[in-house]
Amino acid sequence: MSEVHAEAAVHAHAAPTGFIRKYIFSLDHKVIGIQYYFLALVAVFVGMFLSLLMRIHLVWPMAHLPLLGEIKPETYLTLLTMHGTIMVFFVLTTAPQSGFGNYVLPIQIGAPDMAFPVLNMLSFWTTFLSFVIMLAAFFVEGGAPLHGWTGYAPLSAIPSAGPGQTLGADLWIISIAVFCAASLMGALNFITTTLDLRARGMSLMRLPLTCWSWFITAILGLLAFGVLAAAGILLLLDRNVGTSFFVPGGLVMTGVPVKHQGGSPLLWQHLFWFFGHPEVYIAILPGMGVASQVLSTFSRKPIFGYRAMVYAMLSIGILGFVVWGHHMFMSGMSPYSAFAFSVMTMAIGVPSAIKTFNWLGTIWRGRVRFYTPMLFAIGFVSLFVSGGLSGPFLAQPQLDINLHDTYFVVAHFHLIMGVAAIFGIFAGTYYWFPKMFGRMMNERLGQAHFWLTFIGTYAIFMPMHYLGIAGHPRRYSQLTEVKFLEPLMSLQEFITIAALITIGAQIIFVINLFWSMFKGAKATANPWEATTLEWTVPSPPPHDNFGGRVPVVRHGPYEYAVPGAARDYVMQNEESTVPAHS
Amino acid sequence: MLVVIWLITLVSTYFFYTGQWSPLPLASAHGAAIDKQMALTMVLMGVVFLAAQLGLGLFVWKYRDRSGAPAATYSHGHIGLEWTWTALTAVLFVGLNLMGYNVWAANRIHGAGPNAMQVEVTAVQFTWYFRYPGPDGKFGRVDYQKSDASLGNEGALGLDDTDPASKDDIVAGVLMLPVNKEVDATLRAQDVIHNFNVPAMRVKQDAVPGLMVHTHFTPTQTGDFEVACAELCGLGHYKMRGTVRVVSEQEFNQWMAERQAEKQQQ
Numbered sequence: 001m002s003e004v005h006a007e008a009a010v011h012a013h014a015a016p017t018g019f020i021r022k023y024i025f026s027l028d029h030k031v032i033g034i035q036y037y038f039l040a041l042v043a044v045f046v047g048m049f050l051s052l053l054m055r056i057h058l059v060w061p062m063a064h065l066p067l068l069g070e071i072k073p074e075t076y077l078t079l080l081t082m083h084g085t086i087m088v089f090f091v092l093t094t095a096p097q098s099g100f101g102n103y104v105l106p107i108q109i110g111a112p113d114m115a116f117p118v119l120n121m122l123s124f125w126t127t128f129l130s131f132v133i134m135l136a137a138f139f140v141e142g143g144a145p146l147h148g149w150t151g152y153a154p155l156s157a158i159p160s161a162g163p164g165q166t167l168g169a170d171l172w173i174i175s176i177a178v179f180c181a182a183s184l185m186g187a188l189n190f191i192t193t194t195l196d197l198r199a200r201g202m203s204l205m206r207l208p209l210t211c212w213s214w215f216i217t218a219i220l221g222l223l224a225f226g227v228l229a230a231a232g233i234l235l236l237l238d239r240n241v242g243t244s245f246f247v248p249g250g251l252v253m254t255g256v257p258v259k260h261q262g263g264s265p266l267l268w269q270h271l272f273w274f275f276g277h278p279e280v281y282i283a284i285l286p287g288m289g290v291a292s293q294v295l296s297t298f299s300r301k302p303i304f305g306y307r308a309m310v311y312a313m314l315s316i317g318i319l320g321f322v323v324w325g326h327h328m329f330m331s332g333m334s335p336y337s338a339f340a341f342s343v344m345t346m347a348i349g350v351p352s353a354i355k356t357f358n359w360l361g362t363i364w365r366g367r368v369r370f371y372t373p374m375l376f377a378i379g380f381v382s383l384f385v386s387g388g389l390s391g392p393f394l395a396q397p398q399l400d401i402n403l404h405d406t407y408f409v410v411a412h413f414h415l416i417m418g419v420a421a422i423f424g425i426f427a428g429t430y431y432w433f434p435k436m437f438g439r440m441m442n443e444r445l446g447q448a449h450f451w452l453t454f455i456g457t458y459a460i461f462m463p464m465h466y467l468g469i470a471g472h473p474r475r476y477s478q479l480t481e482v483k484f485l486e487p488l489m490s491l492q493e494f495i496t497i498a499a500l501i502t503i504g505a506q507i508i509f510v511i512n513l514f515w516s517m518f519k520g521a522k523a524t525a526n527p528w529e530a531t532t533l534e535w536t537v538p539s540p541p542p543h544d545n546f547g548g549r550v551p552v553v554r555h556g557p558y559e560y561a562v563p564g565a566a567r568d569y570v571m572q573n574e575e576s577t578v579p580a581h582s
Numbered sequence: 583m584l585v586v587i588w589l590i591t592l593v594s595t596y597f598f599y600t601g602q603w604s605p606l607p608l609a610s611a612h613g614a615a616i617d618k619q620m621a622l623t624m625v626l627m628g629v630v631f632l633a634a635q636l637g638l639g640l641f642v643w644k645y646r647d648r649s650g651a652p653a654a655t656y657s658h659g660h661i662g663l664e665w666t667w668t669a670l671t672a673v674l675f676v677g678l679n680l681m682g683y684n685v686w687a688a689n690r691i692h693g694a695g696p697n698a699m700q701v702e703v704t705a706v707q708f709t710w711y712f713r714y715p716g717p718d719g720k721f722g723r724v725d726y727q728k729s730d731a732s733l734g735n736e737g738a739l740g741l742d743d744t745d746p747a748s749k750d751d752i753v754a755g756v757l758m759l760p761v762n763k764e765v766d767a768t769l770r771a772q773d774v775i776h777n778f779n780v781p782a783m784r785v786k787q788d789a790v791p792g793l794m795v796h797t798h799f800t801p802t803q804t805g806d807f808e809v810a811c812a813e814l815c816g817l818g819h820y821k822m823r824g825t826v827r828v829v830s831e832q833e834f835n836q837w838m839a840e841r842q843a844e845k846q847q848q
Binding site for chain 1: 583586587590594597598602603604605606615616617619620623624626627630631634635637638641642645646647651652653654655656657658659660661663664667668671672675676678679682683685686687689690691706707725726727729730731740769772773774775777779781782784785786787788790791792793795808810811812813814815816817818819820821823
């Protein structure tokens with residue numbers, strides 16, 4: 001095949017010159033990746049701000065906040081609904097996959113762009129629209145919904161069920177449906193790009209683990225978001241057209257008989273969690289990819305058990321679709337199916353453990369360089385272990401009798417899919433920032449940011465396990481009404497203070513990010529001495545990534561400490577005779 | 583790095599170990615098996631937690647890049663090790679699951695015994711109603727569409743007076759139970775999903791509109807025990823508190839007789 005990449009010609013588009021085509025409605029995957037990243041950055045600060053208000057209300061319910069006044073109990077539920085929704089969709093789904101995936105995937109596989117650049121642009125702007133609709137819910141009459149990010153029917157299906165359940169809830173559903181459409185477009189693009197646009201020599205087993213993680217995540221997205229979109233549309237019909245998919249007959253809401261009959265509240269839960277469980281892997285898989293990439297690079301050692309890592313991610317992806325029922329052990333679902341879901345869920349611990357062992361194996365007998373990306377990758381592994389090990393508690397339905405809907409669950413999912421995924425995003429940011437912006441981030445600020453965030457997140461979320469074990473239900477806006485909660489107040493206060501400090505520490509990150517963008521030291525093409533293709537091109541890369549040349553891949557992605565090589569690493573496209581086998 | 587990871591690990595483990603924050607004192611018969619399975623899981627996961635975190639701390643310290651450190655080892659892994667830890671974790675996780683299966687089966691798959699006392703628990707935003715079938719052992723018909731909270735307990739449920747079975751039904755705002763007698767509770771909800779959660783009794787089950795879900799338990803201690811709704815049900819979720827009052831059988835029978843007498847006077 002002499003004319004490497006006939007496709008490349010199809011996708012070659014000249015670099016745009018006008019500001020709007022270059023930075024706003026850009027077709028360049030790198031610009032779109034950065035757009036997604038900044039959308040997520042805005043969203044994460046909105047989400048953190050909401051959580052801060054929740055934490056303050058919880059321990060100082062009478063506090064008068066500047067501009068906002070006193071937070072009411074129903075406002076607390078609105079805050080938690082919007083915090084969860086914004087974080088899950090617009091941060092944890094957006095930054096690791098759409099942000100970094102868009103920017104890095106084409107370069108890592110040796111492609112000039114994504115397979116469908118116009119679709120790519122469209123999916124970003126659709127996501128943006130979805131975010132605007134979501135935020136609009138705050139400003140309509142009644143405010144944003146209070147039904148939680150899980151939107152359980154009938155609370156979510158009947159407008160009279162509570163304040164915020166009117167127009168705000170409609171906007172919430174519409175926003176999510178629009179988000180689903182955007183994610184489906186993105187998923188198609190990622191899958192096609194990974195399958196069709198790999199450079200010559202880039203076999204599947206030479207793909208960096210980041211690419212595997214984005215590829216598998218895209219497949220999960222393709223299968224999961226369609227279901228959520230359908231569920232959302234049905235819910236919208238129940239609310240506005242008088243259908244009864246999720247509402248049974250004979251109900252009375254706030255003293256008024258409800259005119260629905262024949263629906264099932266459990267149907268919503270099945271549809272929601274059929275999406276909702278794979279969604280947690282959508283959030284965390286890219287983090288696993290980044291952690292693998294960074295751990296190998298900064299341990300100066302090949303990834304331990306590359307194939308096992310790929311198979312583990314594939315197993316997590318497949319098993320992720322058959323465990324959704326573990327969210328429903330207390331729902332009234334058949335206890336037999338609870339047992340089946342429980343076994344499957346425990347089984348998913350196996351590939352997760354394989355990944356952890358392999359990360360430890362990668363560090364083992366390596367030569368660890370402690371740059372900020374590495375700190376966050378090590379932090380990721382630690383958080384993944386801590387958050388993962390509460391899984392086998394919650395996966396046992398008999399223990400859910402004690403733990404379901406308590407702070408133990410809040411601790412579990414925040415550690416494993418919240419903070420661990422965020423650590424993946426931070427690791428990715430510090431790692432790829434030089435490539436994206438051509439400058440280095442400040443190392444001292446990076447280290448300070450890491451230590452405060454790492455200790456802070458443990459101070460916030462570890463005590464939540466204790467609250468949960470003591471039986472503290474989640475989603476309680478005040479602790480005053482139930483007596484057994486009173487002794488837990490001091491622990492709640494500790495968590496709030498830890499949250500204030502940890503969220504405050506994120507200002508260091510923002511300062512570092514924007515300061516380095518303009519004032520950071522100039523980055524070379526390969527500042528980390530890494531091996532994958534993005535480090536073979538200038539920082540930042542030219543419009544079509546490889547300047548018209550198409551790379552030929554000769555080695556696996558993690559050839560560090562290669563005996564007989566000129567340096568302690570061999571780049572993927574290097575014409576080196578060592579290592580001979582890969 | 584070593585110091586911080588080790589400190590976080592040991593401090594976290596210490597607080598799990600001291601049991602300073604522990605479940606409410608047990609007040610039901612089946613709860614002991616749950617607590618035992620919880621303790622077993624805690625020990626096993628605790629060991630894995632300590633090993634993984636302390637190992638991570640140790641590795642990043644021992645293999646840090648410093649002058650005189652040996653070069654990293656060129657290794658792509660070890661297939662034997664992969665199989666070993668895959669098998670070990672599979673045995674650990676699935677084994678742990680199977681060990682707890684009979685706890686679940688006893689609680690949810692097997693129903694209450696034939697002599698269990700019948701009660702019906704109805705959840706409404708943001709309160710609980712408890713109904714006893716009376717001497718005939720049958721719950722009368724209720725129609726939520728006729729419910730009127732201002733009429734008090736029976737009226738709030740929409741109890742249909744024309745049904746003979748409802749004549750002796752007692753509806754109360756507190757769940758009175760005799761100690762050491764098994765209870766078969768039928769859970770219902772009038773508006774949205776709630777959860778009948780009695781932490782001290784290790785009881786937790788959603789009350790779902792349109793469904794009648796059973797849960798059963800045997801109180802072993804007398805006294806008042808709090809019910810705290812454990813499924814987000816709206817703005818008053820945090821104050822949807824109820825009370826289970828466990829008394830001696832004699833006291834219970836006396837209370838029930840008084841309520842029956844009041845009911846028949848009406």
